[in-house]
Amino acid sequence: MKREVPKENGARRSADAGEGEKNQSRDIALLVIVVFLVAIYFVREFYIPDNPAPVTSTPPLEKTVFEIHEPSGFSKVYTSPKDISLKDAMAKTGSPPSSIASQKQGLPLTPWVNGLKNSDSPIKSGSKITISKDGSVQIGQMSGEKHIVFSIPLNINRATAQDFEALPGIGPKLAEEIIATRKRLGGFKTVDDLKKVKGIGDKKFEKIREKISVGEKY
8 A cells, every 4th residue: 555755855855956956056156156267366366477477676876885994093984976076075075185285385285095196086896995184095905794794796806805704604724825816916916816715615606696796907
């Protein structure tokens, strides 16, 4: 004898099936939306046009860093736009050449400067200007420590043993070896010549490469 299923149970099952189909359709729709949004994100982030807009960058402003040692013994480091003359550099002390010359009975200042012909010649970054009490001027080089602090490449053709010790991995003994090698070679033509010094291998050289230069031949 067949058992009849109550009509109420059948209706409930039909309703549950319909609700399941709706939920499944909703999940599929949400999945499509998510995939669409992800596709848009990747297109925006990684798409490279055929003719990309040119990238423009502003080059860093070049400056000249120099030190002035005054007759009083006071020493200060200055920064100025590229290509500043000796005369303009000295004026930054507040005692331009004319006032210094007045100490010499009003005679015009005629500075003697190593490597420069007159006070209108530009000075280089890393220079040290020493003003004597008699008004004479001499240009040398800032210490190795100050070269490192102000990110100025150290001229290995002019540096002293003490200057070299400011470079990472260079001790007193190796600094003296650099001086001896420089004398034997008659000066370094390129920074790579520093690898000819006994005790400076590729690893140590790479640590100081960006901190040195050969400058001009002296």
